[in-house]
Amino acid sequence: MKSPTYSLSVVALCAFALSAAPAVFATELETALVERAATGVRHVAEAVVEAVNSATIAAQVQGRITEVAADAGDRVSAGQVLMRIDASEANQAVAGAAASVAQAQATYVNAQAEWRRNVSLKEKGFVSQAVVDQAVAAMNVAAAGLTAAKAGRGQAATVRDFTRISAPISGVVAERHAEVGEMAQPGRPLLTLYDPRQLRVVAQLPQSVAQGVSGMPLAADIVLTGQAGPVAATAVMLVPSADPKTHTVEVRAVLPATVAGVVPGQFARLMLQVGTAPRLTMPAAAVLRRGEVTAVYVQTDAGFRLRQIRPGEVLPDGRIEILAGLNEGDRVALDPIKASLLRQQNASQQ
Structure with a gap:
């Protein structure tokens, strides 16, 4: 006699729960059209951050x-x-070079004086022209020796400067x-x-991709760890040579100076614009992900129905590419949670 009473209580409880749940009407749900449109095609490549201006200082x-x-x-x-590198030997070399300059200077001064004396004696007829010529030659040799000594002193000083890095x-x-x-x-x-004020991202492109974008204005987005979203490169260029081993072409994308927290060697992902192509797209907000299942609620005559899809690339304008599961002209619920509640209410009423 108690069993029927228990069944009636369960039914009453279920009815109360359904009546207490907030009602969701189909008119409240916004939908979006699945459409095919020309969208930008991007080639995604793994890249690394490097400095535009860098230097490795080596000892000389x-x-x-x-x-x-x-x-x-x-x-x-x-x-x-x-x-600083120990400069004891360099200092000794500078001191020796300075002494050589002093010696050469004295030799040159003496050669000048000897030349002047011979010129005076020649004017008085005491010596021949040959003696004057020998004095001129000796003076020129002394002058050359002085120049060489000064150059040696400068070289020694330069070597000493190399000890200061x-x-x-x-x-x-x-x-x-x-x-x-x-x-x-x-x-x-x-x-x-x-x-750190000038950083760039470097990636390798297949020659087929590089030839497709050669001669056209280049644009790219850069995805960095720790950044909220992709960063637009301020400049993009292709290196005009290919690697003979990998048969790839290097592409360089300059990061904006306002990007902070990026260091050379950091991993990045370069998304290079390589043209446009017609693709089936819809708003990315309509996608429902549950574990390994990716689906949307499609509007039909009988209400919203859950349909599994195979998504592609998420586009910069907030839409997502659809590779399989939908057709052009389908309408999907922009709020899949509300669509799920509406479907449960319709099933309960039935």
Whole structure:
């Protein structure tokens, strides 16, 4: 006798729940048309961020590193001293070159005086012209020796300046390759600098893609980690040469100076505009994703019906490409949650 009473209670509870749920009417749902239109086609390539202006400073003389004044991450100015190499030997070379200049200067002064004496004696008839000519030759040799000595002194001073490692550009120290006490060798990298105000993204394009965009104005969007959305490149260029090993062409896209938090070596994705093509699209807001299922609610005569789709690329204007599941002219619900509630209410009423 209790079983019928329990069934009636369950039915009453379900009816109360349905009556308490907010009603969703089909007229309240906004829909959008699935249409085919000419849209931009983009080639997506993996890229890396690099600095437009960078420098790897290498040693030009041999010696022990005695001072390190900058480390990775430090901001430096052009001309700022970053490292010092032991200059004892260079100082001795400068001192020796200065002594050679003094010796050559004395020799030249003596040769000038000898030439003047011989000229005076020649005028009085005490010496021949040959003696005067020999004095002129000796004076010229002394002058050449003085010039060579001065050049040697300048060369020694230049070598001594090489013991002071200065920043060639203003920027940030990206990496330090040597420590205090290590031996610097000519050609050995010591520091790497870059200018953070000018960065670009570099990617490799297949030759077929590069030939398709050659000669046309280039535009690209850059996707960076930590950025809210794609960033439009200020300038895009193709390097006029191809890699003979990979048969690819390098493309460079300059980042706006306002982009912050980007460093060389960072991963990026370059989306290069390569033309237009007709594609089936709809607003991306209409897509419903549940796990591995991607679907939309399509408007039919019998109400909204859930239909699985295969989406493609999300376009910059907020629409999404449809590869399969919809036809041109279909209408989809812009709010799939409300469409789902409406479908449940219709099923409950039936």
